[in-house]
Amino acid sequence: GAGVSQSPSNKVTEKGKDVELRCDPISGHTALYWYRQSLGQGLEFLIYFQGNSAPDKSGLPSDRFSAERTGGSVSTLTIQRTQQEDSAVYLCASSLQSLSNQPQHFGDGTRLSIL
């Protein structure tokens, strides 16, 4: 597709369940980012991938959060044993390279609601 694609667009789950969020970046984009947007707040960085490796995981809030990227393309963000404070919109962005003058393009996000 032409843009960053995220699925599902909405996810409602019970506290304690595991969830997987998927991101398909723009074809050819080697850099991939996950951000979290809580209600009425700005975006908070979670993790950065360059190719399949994640050199910056500094934003992951706890060890319940993990992410992987395969084939230099699709990425999955997994949240284990979800808590109510995990409720937010999870946004994925990609860029051609993590270098100057390469803007980050965002998907429309996954809205996660923990009951």
Place this chain on the structure above:
Amino acid sequence: QQQVKQSPQSLIVQKGGISIINCAYENTAFDYFPWYQQFPGKGPALLIAIRPDVSEKKEGRFTISFNKSAKQFSLHIMDSQPGDSATYFCAARRMDSSYKLIFGSGTRLLVRP
């Protein structure tokens, strides 16, 4: 630790007026300052961006003013239109290996017809 502070939180402007949103950053380890526009249910879309060696950049009705010494930058929307009603985020990109973006808290703009 909030490294990018954005104001105001919300803004109401009449059609045809000028919308001004301000941001300030707290350290100098940033090399690129984009503004994003976000409509409800959508992801942020890049609007305009500036590098710190430039004091002003204009694209159509949108202008970024940058003051490196004051560590401040602002977005001006000239001739504001109802279609500009959205949430605007300023951001600063870290000069490290990840080039991650640090975002302000956002400004909800409403342009009245």
